[in-house]
Amino acid sequence: MKVQAALHKEFKIARIDDRLYSAFIEHMGRAIYSGIYEPGHPQADAHGFRKDVAALVRDLNIPAIRYPGGNFVSAYNWEDGIGPIEDRPVRLDLAWRSKETNHVGTNEFAVWAKDVGIDMMLAVNLGSRGLSDARNFMEYVNHPGGTYWSDLRRSHGVEDPYDVKMWCLGNEMDGPWQIGHKEAKEYGRxxxxxxKALRGLTPDAEMIVCGSSNDEMATYPDWERGVLEECYENVDYISLHKYFGNSSGDTLNFFGKIEETGRYIQAIGxxxxxxxxxxxxxxDIYICFDEWNVWYHNREEDSKNWKSWDWPEAPALLEEDYNFxxxxxxxxxxxxxxxxxDRVKIACIAQLVNVIAPIRAEKGGPAWRQTIYYPYQFASLYGRGDALNVSVNGPTYDCSVADDVQYLDVAAVHNTDEQAVTLFILNRHLTDTVDLDMDLAGFVNAKVAMHKVMAGHDLRLTNGPDNPDRVSPKDGSGVGVEDGKxxxxxxxxxxxxxxxxVS
Structure with missing residues (x-):
């Protein structure tokens, strides 16, 4: 199968915001407890955080992380997670029908985030609470001192403010399942x-307002219109969420959902x-795609479990085994x-550890990279710079979610500081090899510096604690530059x- 393609160094889409490769972690299942945090584990540090998990996180070079939710945040009292741990209340988490010990709260999470080199993106509860609690939370987090909430933080051993710039105004407020669900105009107001109140405390803070929970919501895309008509001038981003699955076993249709996501972004733009x-x-307002991932392998069974179990602490939940x-x-x-x-400036893989995550960790045992860890890592490491337009001319296919889907999917990023162009290439064809011929216009001295490939595996093959590297990248071969192509x-x-x- 022959495919011709072309790119040019001057045909730029946009400067990529580094935060396109951000992550999300929620007080849900074992994401926090026995995920990033497990006192008593052989790899636990002095604060109780797992060093083996932290090492895998650092290797992803994540710019920002959304916390503490998610559905969890819509009934969360942030004050429960500050002060001496022994004095913190145990609460019932209504979102995931479990007990929350509050052993990890804002200050503990900040310690972990600093250790792994990630900026915090904090969410406020606009479900069961509102403006006043959000204002108090920001004062605790961002104000230097001399006020009730900032001095309370200092009394908890945190002298300097965190100066958090990214603030999510609730979570999935369009969803009837959400605690404190609201109509668009009500939520927008x-x-x-x-x-406005939060900007009074931190004038350069970035505000992220809730868009649709997914593009199949009955209120999509009118929700976005209704919300933005109320708050457009005072926010910076609108969030989108979308999860993906292949329950039918139709691989090409599954891959077609990539194009479906592009239409979602285009519509909200x-x-x-x-x-x-x-x-x-x-x-201008941009898109913060702050929840995305594959989620379907255990979804039906998990739904049955969490709606019936009797309020356990940190139960195994949404622990997807990702395949090739x-x-x-x-x-x-x-x-x-x-x-x-040009539209999506922030995106957060959901989630980071154990819960629909690229990293898995056994309680008391090892941690390992799931299959999806690697493309996420490659994009984060090498996908920073200017996104370039790539013209692809090759065979296409139709499926139920999209028509004229290119078998060859290519994205290109030009990093002028490193004098490098990185091509991310997916051959979606089930049986045919692509004979690629790509014109590199404007890059006259290009030569291949690195080629990594993931190929040759059964589609259902996974990694696990006994074989953590079964599906992993290898050095590629047979690709080179000649005559500017x-x-x-x-x-x-x-x-x-x-x-x-391309130096």
Whole structure:
């Protein structure tokens, strides 16, 4: 199967915001407890955080992390997670029908985030609570001192403020399942007033308002219009969420959901433009895709469990075993985020450890990389710079979620500081090798500096504690630059990272 492609160094889409490769972690299942935090574990540090998990997190080079939820935040009292641990209350978490010990709260999480080199993105409860509690939370976190909440933080041993800049105004407020669910206008008004109050404390804070929980919601995309008409001038981003699955076993349709996601982003971009024009506003709003991942393997069984169990502490929940097919999909989805980087500035894989996560950790045992860890890591490490337009001319297919889907999916990033172009390439074809011929216009001295490939595995193959590297990248071969073109053969169902030295 022959595919011709072309890119040019001057045909730029946008400068990629590093935060496109951010993450999310929630007080849910074993994400926190026996995920990142497990006092008594052989790998626990002085604060109780697992050093083996932290090492895997550091290798991802994550810019920012959304915390503490998620559905959890919509009934969360942030004050429960501060002060002496022995004095903290145990609460019932209504979102996931479990007990929350509050042994990890804002200050503990901040210690962990600093240790692994990640900026915090904090969410406030606009479900069961509101503006006043959000204001108090920001004062505790960001104000230097001399006030009740800032001095309380200092009394808890944290002298300097955290100066958190990213603030999520609630979570999935369009969802009827959400504690404190609201109608669009009602939520938009609350978000607007909360944003104004928080900006009074931290003028350069960035405000993220809730968009649709997914593009199948009955209120989508009118929800975004209704919310933004109330708060457009006082927020910076609108959030989108979407989870993916292949319950039917149709691999090509599964991969077609990458294009479906592009339409989702495009539609909300249009809503943003509409509201901006209607309000004659001067500011721009971008998209924060702050929950995304594959989630379907255990979803039905997990739903039965958490709706019936008797309030356990940190139960095993949403612990997806990701396979090779999922890794290929994640590589393509990250390509779509790169191509849409003019609209999507922040994106958070959901979640980071144990719960629908690239990293798994056994209680008292080892931690390992799941298959999806690798494309996420490659994008984070090498997908920073200017996103370039790539023209692809090759065979396509139709499926139930999209038509004219290119078998070859390519995204390109030019890092001018490192004088490198990185190509992220997915061959979605089930049986055919791609004979690639890509014109590298404007990069006259390009040469291949690195080629990594994930290929040749059964689609259902997974990693696990006994075989943690079964599905992992290998050095690629057979791809090179000649006569200003990148040429080579890409096997079916394969994901490639080709890094070009363009100095």
């Amino acid at each position: 609350l978000a607007d007033e909360t944003a 249009g809503v943003i433009d509409f509201v901006k024009a209607k309000k004659r506003a001067k500011n 097919e999922d890794a290929l999909f994640i590589g393509g989805l990250l390509n779509e985020f790169i191509r849409r980087s 990148l040429r080579g053969n890409l096997p079916p169902l394969s994901y490639h990272v080709v890094r070009l030295d």
